[in-house]
Amino acid sequence: AQSVSQHNHHVILSEAASLELGCNYSYGGTVNLFWYVQYPGQHLQLLLKYFSGDPLVKGIKGFEAEFIKSKFSFNLRKPSVQWSDTAEYFCAVNGAGGFKTIFGAGTRLFVKA
Amino acid sequence: DGGITQSPKYLFRKEGQNVTLSCEQNLNHDAMYWYRQDPGQGLRLIYYSQIVNDFQKGDIAEGYSVSREKKESFPLTVTSAQKNPTAFYLCASSLDRGGTEAFFGQGTRLTVV
Numbered sequence: 001a002q003s004v005s006q007h008n009h010h011v012i013l014s015e016a017a018s019l020e021l022g023c024n025y026s027y028g029g030t031v032n033l034f035w036y037v038q039y040p041g042q043h044l045q046l047l048l049k050y051f052s053g054d055p056l057v058k059g060i061k062g063f064e065a066e067f068i069k070s071k072f073s074f075n076l077r078k079p080s081v082q083w084s085d086t087a088e089y090f091c092a093v094n095g096a097g098g099f100k101t102i103f104g105a106g107t108r109l110f111v112k113a
Numbered sequence: 114d115g116g117i118t119q120s121p122k123y124l125f126r127k128e129g130q131n132v133t134l135s136c137e138q139n140l141n142h143d144a145m146y147w148y149r150q151d152p153g154q155g156l157r158l159i160y161y162s163q164i165v166n167d168f169q170k171g172d173i174a175e176g177y178s179v180s181r182e183k184k185e186s187f188p189l190t191v192t193s194a195q196k197n198p199t200a201f202y203l204c205a206s207s208l209d210r211g212g213t214e215a216f217f218g219q220g221t222r223l224t225v226v
Contacts (some may be wrong), residue, residue, distance in 0.1 A: 004155070006155075007182060008155060034214065036217075042219075043117075043219050043220075044205075044220065045217070046214040046219040064124050084115075090155060090156065094154075100161070100171070101146075101158070101215065102158075103148075103156040104155050105153055105154055105155040106153075106155050
């Protein structure tokens with residue numbers, strides 16, 4: 001069955017700490033991978049995406065993610081978080097050419113000032 | 114401003130009543146989607162539409178109905194057959210299928226009492 005698993009539901013970090021949010025997926029065939037972010041009171045928005053090519057993709061606000069095909073993983077990283085990174089983060093996957101995007105359960109990140 | 118507008122932001126209904134959630138986009142996107150967001154479950158796809166007058170069931174379509182009479186509009190009706198309708202509903206659109214990113218509305222929180 002198609003699924004996306006996010007390892008942590010809640011993460012609390014202090015400012016300047018490094019961040020890594022885990023994401024594993026189960027989806028047959030070629031995939032497109034996404035990380036979306038939902039800041040408090042705002043729309044869900046795209047953080048970064050992977051279609052093909054370099055498995056290390058860079059997104060907005062200093063975030064990056066690495067696609068490891070052999071591990072079916074697409075982990076999100078940031079070297080030094082800020083208080084403004086407090087948000088909920090969603091990993092998502094769809095098949096190349098397909099509409100059906102599957103989302104993970106989300107990870108709520110709280111960054112202490 | 115281009116974007117997706119969902120209305121209303123909050124909606125209360127009595128059990129047994131049908132209710133329609135509005136979603137309008139002015140991005141000239143072909144594809145539109147409805148998701149349901151519940152705590153700890155991420156976003157689950159209810160219905161999606163690739164083009165006008167065409168739509169497909171997602172993973173949790175039972176108790177919901179949609180229409181796509183205009184490119185800009187994709188209303189969702191929550192019927193009395195939906196057993197657990199209280200939730201946060203998100204509408205999204207994308208330029209086309211697959212790897213393009215989805216743009217989300219601000220959501221409608223439906224409470225059935």
